[in-house]
Amino acid sequence: MAKKKTVRTIPQSRTPMPEQEPQVRARNFDEVACGYSPAHALREADRCLECPDEPCVRGCPVGVDIPGFIKRIAARDLRGAYDTLTNTNLLPAVCGRVCPQENQCEGVCTVGDTLEPVAIGRLERFVGDTAIREGWANVPYVEPVRFRVGIVGSGPAGMACAADMAKAGCDVTVYEAFHQPGGVLRYGIPDFRLPNEVIDAEIANLGKLGVKFECNTLVGRLFTIEQMVDELGYDAVFIGVGAGYPSMLSIPGDSLNGVLSANELLTRCNLMRARDFPVFDTPVPAGRRVAVVGAGNTAMDAMRVSLRLGAEKVYCIYRRSRTEAPARLEEVHHAEQEGVEFHWLTNPVAVLDDGHGSARGLRCVRMTLGEPDASGRRRPVAVPGSEFDFETDLVVYAIGTNANPIMGQTSGLKLNERGYIATDDELATSLAGVFAGGDIVTGAATVIQAMGAGRRAARSIKRYLGLRDSATAGSGATLFGIDLAEHGFTRVRTA
Amino acid sequence: MSDFEIVRREDFSDVTYLLEVRHPMMARAARPGQFVIVMLHEHGERIPLTIADYDRERGTITLVIQTVGKTTREMQQACRVGSRLYGLVGPMGVPTALGHAKKVVCVGGGLGVAPIFPQALGHKEAGAYVVAVLGFRTQKLVFWEDKFRRVCDELILCTNDGSAGMRGLITDGVQEALARHDDIDEVVAIGPPVMMKACAEVTRPRAIKTTVSVNPIMVDGTGMCGGCRIKVGDQVKFACVDGPDFDGHRVDFDDLMTRLARYKSEERAAEERFSASCRMANDSALQVLAGIAAGSAPKSDGADPLDPFEQTLGG
Numbered sequence: 001m002a003k004k005k006t007v008r009t010i011p012q013s014r015t016p017m018p019e020q021e022p023q024v025r026a027r028n029f030d031e032v033a034c035g036y037s038p039a040h041a042l043r044e045a046d047r048c049l050e051c052p053d054e055p056c057v058r059g060c061p062v063g064v065d066i067p068g069f070i071k072r073i074a075a076r077d078l079r080g081a082y083d084t085l086t087n088t089n090l091l092p093a094v095c096g097r098v099c100p101q102e103n104q105c106e107g108v109c110t111v112g113d114t115l116e117p118v119a120i121g122r123l124e125r126f127v128g129d130t131a132i133r134e135g136w137a138n139v140p141y142v143e144p145v146r147f148r149v150g151i152v153g154s155g156p157a158g159m160a161c162a163a164d165m166a167k168a169g170c171d172v173t174v175y176e177a178f179h180q181p182g183g184v185l186r187y188g189i190p191d192f193r194l195p196n197e198v199i200d201a202e203i204a205n206l207g208k209l210g211v212k213f214e215c216n217t218l219v220g221r222l223f224t225i226e227q228m229v230d231e232l233g234y235d236a237v238f239i240g241v242g243a244g245y246p247s248m249l250s251i252p253g254d255s256l257n258g259v260l261s262a263n264e265l266l267t268r269c270n271l272m273r274a275r276d277f278p279v280f281d282t283p284v285p286a287g288r289r290v291a292v293v294g295a296g297n298t299a300m301d302a303m304r305v306s307l308r309l310g311a312e313k314v315y316c317i318y319r320r321s322r323t324e325a326p327a328r329l330e331e332v333h334h335a336e337q338e339g340v341e342f343h344w345l346t347n348p349v350a351v352l353d354d355g356h357g358s359a360r361g362l363r364c365v366r367m368t369l370g371e372p373d374a375s376g377r378r379r380p381v382a383v384p385g386s387e388f389d390f391e392t393d394l395v396v397y398a399i400g401t402n403a404n405p406i407m408g409q410t411s412g413l414k415l416n417e418r419g420y421i422a423t424d425d426e427l428a429t430s431l432a433g434v435f436a437g438g439d440i441v442t443g444a445a446t447v448i449q450a451m452g453a454g455r456r457a458a459r460s461i462k463r464y465l466g467l468r469d470s471a472t473a474g475s476g477a478t479l480f481g482i483d484l485a486e487h488g489f490t491r492v493r494t495a
Numbered sequence: 496m497s498d499f500e501i502v503r504r505e506d507f508s509d510v511t512y513l514l515e516v517r518h519p520m521m522a523r524a525a526r527p528g529q530f531v532i533v534m535l536h537e538h539g540e541r542i543p544l545t546i547a548d549y550d551r552e553r554g555t556i557t558l559v560i561q562t563v564g565k566t567t568r569e570m571q572q573a574c575r576v577g578s579r580l581y582g583l584v585g586p587m588g589v590p591t592a593l594g595h596a597k598k599v600v601c602v603g604g605g606l607g608v609a610p611i612f613p614q615a616l617g618h619k620e621a622g623a624y625v626v627a628v629l630g631f632r633t634q635k636l637v638f639w640e641d642k643f644r645r646v647c648d649e650l651i652l653c654t655n656d657g658s659a660g661m662r663g664l665i666t667d668g669v670q671e672a673l674a675r676h677d678d679i680d681e682v683v684a685i686g687p688p689v690m691m692k693a694c695a696e697v698t699r700p701r702a703i704k705t706t707v708s709v710n711p712i713m714v715d716g717t718g719m720c721g722g723c724r725i726k727v728g729d730q731v732k733f734a735c736v737d738g739p740d741f742d743g744h745r746v747d748f749d750d751l752m753t754r755l756a757r758y759k760s761e762e763r764a765a766e767e768r769f770s771a772s773c774r775m776a777n778d779s780a781l782q783v784l785a786g787i788a789a790g791s792a793p794k795s796d797g798a799d800p801l802d803p804f805e806q807t808l809g810g
Contacts, residue, residue: 089686177645177717179534179541179582187715216499216584218717223523244719248731255726255750257757264720272714274538278768281566282714283761357753404718405736 007114015044021491026307026338029275033097036126045073046183047118049110056105056120061452062160064088066105073123082131083105085124086138090163090205091451093132093198094156096125098189099448129157132201137208145169147465150234152219155183157240157445159206159440160454161461165238166209168458168467174206175217178271183242184447187271188263188298190305220410229433230481236433236461239413239421240454243439244404248397249293253351258285258359262292262302262398269305287394289313291362293348294398295325297446300332302396303340314340315390319347319367319380343390345369347382351395362390401444418443426460427453435460499580502555507638510562511606513547514574514802519554521586527617528591528708528740530610531556532716534582535570542566543713543723545610545685545739546586559609559638565765572773585773587716590740591706593621596680600672603646604665604686608639610708611685616646618683624648626672626679630665630686634658649675666693679703688748688755695743705743706763709734711755 018034019025025032036044048070056066065084072081085092094401101107101121109117131137131477149165154176166172179476180186182199203213219225228234246261248254265284268274274284290301290306295318303314316335320327321344325332336342345367354360366386369378403419414422414430420443423429429436437453439445462468499597503515515777521531530545548557562568574580599618603611608629619625627647632639632655644650652660661668662708665686673679681704691707698705711723711734718736725734726747732738 076665177584178715179584186717216582218584218587221529221586221588222520222584240717244717245733245736246719246721248724250731254731255724255754257754261721264714264722267714267720273538277761278765280538281765283758283765285757357756406718409736 007049007111010047010049010111011043014047014119015040015122017119017122017427021341022337025169025192026304027310027353029308031195032192032334035129036122041073041123041126042076044119044123045070047115048074048150050168051110053110055108055110056118059105059108061104061448062089062455064105064124069119069127070118070123073127076479078127078130079136079343081127082136083138089124089451091128091156091160091202092124092187093128093158094194094202095184095197095448095451096123098185098374098446100446102316102329104448120256132198138204139208140167142167142169142210144171145465145467147171147235147467148173148233149461150228150232151175152225152228152235152237153183153241153438154203154213154215155240155242155438155450156185157242157450157454157457158183158238159202160451161238161240161437161458162206162211162454163209164455164458165461166206166211168462170235170465170467172210173212173214175219176213176215177218180271181213181215181217183240184450186377187267188301189447190266190270190301190308192304192308193301218406220406221458225407225411225413225431225434229431234433236435236464238457238461239407239429239434239436240438240450240457241404241407241440243401243420243444246384246397247400247402249348249349250397251350253353253359256351256353256359257357257484258287258393259351259395259397260285262294262298262396263401265302265396266298266305269309274304277311284309285394287311287392289315289390289392290394290396290399291315291317291348291364291390291392292396293317294400295320295322295332296334296398296400297327297331299396299398300327300335302398303335304338306394306396307338307340311394315392316340316342317346317348317362317364317390318342318344320377321369323347324377345380347380348395349387352389359393359395360391362392362395363387364390380472399438404440407440426463427457428460428464433464435464497566499583501574501576501578501580502553504574504576507559508636509761511559511636511638512571512574513559513609514570515550515553515555515557515558516580516583517553517555518583521553521556521583522549522554525549525556525586525613526590527593527613529586529588530710530716530739531558531583531585531587532713533558533570533580535573536581538776539569539581540566541582541714541716543587543710543716543735545608545708545710547612549609549613552807559606564762565769568766569599569769570733584716587735589737591615591617591683596623596704598624598626598676598679598681600626600669600676600679600682600688602628602630602665602669602682602684604684604690605632605636606628607684607690607708611683612639612642612646614683614685614708615643619646619648623680626651626676628653628665628668628672629660630654630668630690631659632656647740665690665758666697669694669697673697673701673703681706682743683707691746692748695746695748699744705744706740707746708739709741709751710739711751712758725754 069081069084106117149170151174268284272282273280274282290311350363352361366383367380370381373379436459437457438450505513518713547559601615626649712725714720723734728745
């Protein structure tokens with residue numbers, strides 16, 4: 001019988017993941033982190049203590065059986081590990097890459113009290129990638145029910161909700177306004193963090209569950225939410241359209257050519273493949289010196305994309321200090337390694353005109369940190385007389401988004417004072433049978449939070465339709481067994 | 496849904512063509528003032544085109560397209576009856592407000608003629624007296640004159656060279672309409688930004704409400720990228736979800752024109768490359784025989800130089 005593992009007996013250091021060298025990867029769109037080999041995965045799986053209180057499971061917004069899947073990796077049963085993972089999370093290859101594990105499962109890992117925590121995200125990705133390579137898909141036998149569920153938006157919230165409703169036997173259709181499904185996973189997150197093939201594979205898995213995707217469909221305008229219920233015969237609707245509507249800085253020079261939102265830069269580059277112009281028809285502004293305003297994950301993506309598009313210099317301009325930067329530490333670190341120049345405590349005051357309607361520079365002031373503001377972060381205050389200029393031909397705003405107005409314009413849905421869709425605790429909207437979740441309810445957040453919202457809405461929809469839900473049967477307890485706020489998930493603004 | 500099949504094509508001139516596309520659901524949903532985004536093929540760009548007409552019985556929408564760049568020229572070659580667009584999404588944008596005006600002047604310049612049609616029809620159906628002012632460079636480019644005559648109470652046609660209708664700029668036609676009527680409630684103008692700007696200046700002294708439909712560069716058309724932002728008064732608006740109709744007296748047209756030109760060099764390069772590849776395809780047999788290097792294909796096909804502002808004309 002195997003001896004009980006302790007922090008003394010397990011491999012002491014976290015198994016590093018092979019990565020492309022910073023100088024090399026900063027010029028290509030291949031994935032930065034290359035993934036674990038089976039040997040790496042076995043070594044890392046051995047670091048899990050299988051502790052009885054399983055804090056990691058409570059730290060996961062969707063409650064993945066983490067010790068369970070790691071145990072199966074250690075037993076060299078990868079198919080079993082995949083089955084365990086996909087019981088709760090249909091998108092392991094995505095989540096393994098883009099979840100902020102340091103604030104979730106890994107942040108509360110018992111091993112992490114003494115050593116570096118178990119690399120749960122890397123192991124999850126290893127299993128997810130193995131499944132894609134092997135063509136595994138878990139298609140449980142589902143007893144069809146007579147309900148039709150319409151899902152608006154094919155991003156992480158919509159995909160998670162679709163998966164759960166399909167598993168409950170419903171006939172599920174997902175509507176997407178773009179010509180390809182995936183939402184922010186497709187247009188926003190660059191290939192070097194989440195390759196398109198991974199998204200394709202996860203979407204194909206949903207297809208095997210019977211989920212139908214209808215692209216080129218702008219719900220609200222082609223048909224309304226009310227029409228989905230009244231005319232198109234949907235018994236329930238889930239809205240997960242994301243926040244959209246990027247904020248601009250409202251400083252002089254905002255509308256100059258060479259000033260654009262991170263959403264535009266990323267959409268052109270990722271979804272429209274502008275990086276392969278002219279093979280693809282969509283162009284992208286070529287910046288020699290690029291200033292990205294903001295320090296969230298989207299800002300980091302915009303900077304690293306700019307480097308790969310051939311920029312000589314990329315600056316990060318952020319009015320607070322590194323401590324307050326909303327991006328994942330790992331993303332800041334990657335950007336630094338690749339040569340992004342960080343200018344903390346720096347606030348833009350004007351984009352400078354080259355005389356022909358294009359940006360030639362960014363005028364900034366130095367900031368200092370004052371008293372904490374409403375967000376609990378210290379309020380940045382301008383230092384008088386500290387103006388200085390950056391020479392730049394491309395300015396990218398990554399300072400957050402506001403609510404997209406289309407749903408409000410086209411339906412009777414109740415909105416909150418900031419224009420987001422108002423829901424109750426069960427994610428039900430003001431219209432019967434219509435539920436909403438993700439960024440269009442909370443404002444900009446993370447992929448895993450959106451997936452969490454999609455799953456929460458799925459449970460509410462099942463209750464609404466009177467379907468049995470094994471996960472909630474017999475208890476009206478908190479849906480995930482965790483309080484999201486406790487785990488630092490309250491941040492919604494990145495500015 | 497629909498597979499975006501092209502069911503009718505009509506060529507108005509060698510630079511302007513009409514495509515009627517099957518999309519029953521969109522035909523039912525479309526309202527005057529709305530637009531679509533089209534993708535010709537998987538590698539294509541997303542271009543916004545104003546809906547020029549829709550037929551709920553036939554289940555189709557109509558687009559009128561002018562060749563102003565690579566994509567619109569490629570569509571001119573590739574789109575045949577029976578062929579399919581790769582992507583077609585819409586109707587997008589806030590529909591035009593109708594029913595409030597008793598007497599309306601609908602002004603369409605060049606390619607603005609097609610998108611003004613649903614607005615003229617909409618105002619007419621809402622009970623207004625409708626005067627249409629249509630402007631073309633020359634008689635050869637005139638289209639849909641009959642169609643407008645059928646729905647409008649008056650039609651003022653102008654051509655720059657006087658080869659059809661009155662001779663003059665479209666603003667002369669607008670002046671004529673204002674001279675004929677002193678009780679105009681609203682002027683609606685669609686065309687290149689220079690033309691819409693000029694129309695707004697004609698109506699400004701008389702404080703006649705003037706609505707313009709802008710068509711800036713877009714990517715998604717759903718409010719997500721902000722590429723289509725324009726200045727209206729002291730506010731920044733996204734044409735795709737806040738418009739595309741705005742108060743012509745408050746739109747910053749100079750800003751709009753500068754922003755429209757921002758991919759000019761890329762657009763020109765793409766079009767030259769496209770011209771060269773067409774020529775290569777046509778001449779390929781000859782080239783093989785003659786052993787001419789592909790790279791030596793002429794870069795220009797002698798087309799008129801691009802007017803970047805005409806990009807705004809939409810469909």
